[in-house]
Amino acid sequence: MMLFFQQWRGELLKLFARRRTYLGFGAFVLLEVLILWLIKVKGLGPVQRAIVGSGESMDYYFSALTVSLIVVSMSVFFLGALYLTLVAGDIVAKEGEDGHLRLLLARPVSRFRVLLLKYLTCFGYAFFLIQFLAWTAFVLGLVLCGWGGGFCVLIMDMDIVSFYEWDEGLKRYAWGMLGLGLSMTTMASIAFFLSCFPIKPAAATIGALSYLLVDFILRNSGFMESYQHLLITRHMAVWTRLLAETIDWPLVVRGYAVVFAANITLFSLGYAVFESRDLKS
Amino acid sequence: MALLEVKHLTKRWPTGRLALDDVSFEVQEGEILGLLGHNGAGKSTIMGITLGMVRPDAGEVRIGGRSVQKDRSTALRQIGAIYEAAHFYDYLSGWQNLRVLCSLSGWWDEVEVKRVVQMVNLTRAIQQKTATYSHGMRQRLALAQALLPQPRMLLLDEPTDGLDPEGIREFRELILHLRKHHGLTIMLNSHLLGEVEQMCDRCVIIKDGKKVFEGTVPSQEKTRRMFQLETNDMGLAREVMDRTGAKMDKHGIVEVPMSMEPHDLVAALVQGGAQVQSWQPHRRTLEELYMGLSSKS
Numbered sequence: 001m002m003l004f005f006q007q008w009r010g011e012l013l014k015l016f017a018r019r020r021t022y023l024g025f026g027a028f029v030l031l032e033v034l035i036l037w038l039i040k041v042k043g044l045g046p047v048q049r050a051i052v053g054s055g056e057s058m059d060y061y062f063s064a065l066t067v068s069l070i071v072v073s074m075s076v077f078f079l080g081a082l083y084l085t086l087v088a089g090d091i092v093a094k095e096g097e098d099g100h101l102r103l104l105l106a107r108p109v110s111r112f113r114v115l116l117l118k119y120l121t122c123f124g125y126a127f128f129l130i131q132f133l134a135w136t137a138f139v140l141g142l143v144l145c146g147w148g149g150g151f152c153v154l155i156m157d158m159d160i161v162s163f164y165e166w167d168e169g170l171k172r173y174a175w176g177m178l179g180l181g182l183s184m185t186t187m188a189s190i191a192f193f194l195s196c197f198p199i200k201p202a203a204a205t206i207g208a209l210s211y212l213l214v215d216f217i218l219r220n221s222g223f224m225e226s227y228q229h230l231l232i233t234r235h236m237a238v239w240t241r242l243l244a245e246t247i248d249w250p251l252v253v254r255g256y257a258v259v260f261a262a263n264i265t266l267f268s269l270g271y272a273v274f275e276s277r278d279l280k281s
Numbered sequence: 282m283a284l285l286e287v288k289h290l291t292k293r294w295p296t297g298r299l300a301l302d303d304v305s306f307e308v309q310e311g312e313i314l315g316l317l318g319h320n321g322a323g324k325s326t327i328m329g330i331t332l333g334m335v336r337p338d339a340g341e342v343r344i345g346g347r348s349v350q351k352d353r354s355t356a357l358r359q360i361g362a363i364y365e366a367a368h369f370y371d372y373l374s375g376w377q378n379l380r381v382l383c384s385l386s387g388w389w390d391e392v393e394v395k396r397v398v399q400m401v402n403l404t405r406a407i408q409q410k411t412a413t414y415s416h417g418m419r420q421r422l423a424l425a426q427a428l429l430p431q432p433r434m435l436l437l438d439e440p441t442d443g444l445d446p447e448g449i450r451e452f453r454e455l456i457l458h459l460r461k462h463h464g465l466t467i468m469l470n471s472h473l474l475g476e477v478e479q480m481c482d483r484c485v486i487i488k489d490g491k492k493v494f495e496g497t498v499p500s501q502e503k504t505r506r507m508f509q510l511e512t513n514d515m516g517l518a519r520e521v522m523d524r525t526g527a528k529m530d531k532h533g534i535v536e537v538p539m540s541m542e543p544h545d546l547v548a549a550l551v552q553g554g555a556q557v558q559s560w561q562p563h564r565r566t567l568e569e570l571y572m573g574l575s576s577k578s
Contacts, residue, residue: 013381
């Protein structure tokens with residue numbers, strides 16, 4: 001076990017020693033600042049209408065938590081998907097393309113272990129990135145709105161409208177972000193799976209993004225109403241249930257079971273592909 | 282005792298091209314074996330199969346009696362390798378690269394790593410990012426990672442490719458030092474005949490995926506007695522050769538059988554009526570052997 005952690009540390013070192021990793025984090029902070037500025041200038045949009053429409057006080061619910069949730073949702077939509085698939089798509093394919101895999105696999109280590117280390121790195125990175133995003137958004141929200149106030153949650157496609165006091169809201173926000181982090185691991189898993197094929201890293205990223213986009217469009221198009229259970233983005237959205245006033249735990253458990261089953265399946269299929277490959281330039 | 286056994290390897294690429302066709306040979310403990318062949322002959326494929334990175338359609342490779350195809354991790358514990366060009370993580374230092382690679386072997390001993398780094402003459406640069414390394418430094422780092430942790434055998438895939446003459450010489454001396462002082466067994470894959478000739482005890486020549494020669498490198502041959510004959514009548518000389526059991530090729534290179542002394546053969550030539558203009562010891566080169574095999578096939 002100790003050996004496994006040592007090897008994982010090596011994999012993490014490779015990821016976090018790259019300047020690009022930090023450029024990505026920087027890009028996220030910039031995007032968050034931009035979204036925050038837009039919120040300051042344009043207001044909260046539909047959330048504002050929901051607050052006013054519900055007869056609640058706009059001053060009270062225009063808080064760091066409400067703002068953070070909007071910032072996180074938009075950041076994940078605009079940049080999170082791209083960045084997660086970029087890193088996960090790179091992790092095997094780029095190493096294959098650059099010849100690093102041949103260096104690694106000349107050591108007495110199984111392909112399974114090498115792949116598992118890489119997958120766990122992807123998984124951990126996806127989770128960590130979302131937490132970074134969530135809590136930098138919260139800090140920026142605090143800068144804009146200060147400590148305290150209410151927390152308004154409006155997630156239209158899941159029919160969730162909730163209002164919380166600060167303490168409960170903070171707890172829900174933390175739960176929601178943990179849930180979002182877990183959901184996003186599936187996005188990384190799709191890119192990781194494609195990365196196991198002998199293809200260009202960009203192809204893995206584009207393939208994963210395309211799949212998610214099509215899935216998302218189908219989910220929202222109305223044509224797939226009776227097939228929603230087949231769409232992965234539907235299951236990934238289970239994190240939003242943690243923000244509902246009454247948490248439907250069986251639904252949450254089922255959603256995360258599907259998310260984890262998808263992750264394990266994608267890893268297993270990726271491994272099967274990787275195991276059968278000849279690694280030669 | 283054979284440390285590496287390559288048994289009946291056959292590999293066909295998905296494109297249909299036959300990369301290896303029933304190739305077998307052995308590498309004895311303590312020897313340096315050169316794997317020779319033209320580009321695309323199948324040398325790197327043999328290396329790839331030996332490291333478990335390429336799957337053979339038939340046959341297997343055993344290292345120290347362990348099958349790479351059945352028990353790769355255990356088999357590879359006995360070897361260190363430079364397979365194709367060594368691509369390090371350029372954003373990591375040489376030291377960090379070694380650390381990452383050694384962690385995959387489940388081993389790290391700072392004192393030993395420092396010793397090997399010193400041996401490959403990289404002590405001053407080891408904390409620098411490998412992006413700043415010259416090709417020669419990369420090759421030395423590649424050798425360092427192959428030597429960690431203390432393998433019984435080294436597999437070197439065209440290790441001097443792209444090195445300048447000084448670098449080649451330095452690398453060659455290092456390899457010979459490793460064999461002499463550490464008793465390492467080495468399989469060296471190259472298309473540079475001079476390199477193989479100077480470093481190897483034996484060689485295997487691969488042509489179009491087939492083994493066409495396995496034996497002692499000519500320069501290392503101690504038992505064969507070869508002479509260059511110049512005479513005014515090659516036909517007559519050939520008749521004498523046939524009678525005495527000596528062999529002569531079209532260039533007048535004569536191999537004298539062990540059953541007779543060279544001066545007896547010269548006497549027989551003179552008695553047979555041939556005018557011997559010149560008779561000089563000849564050392565067959567690997568190039569002659571290689572070209573001879575090429576022209577035959």
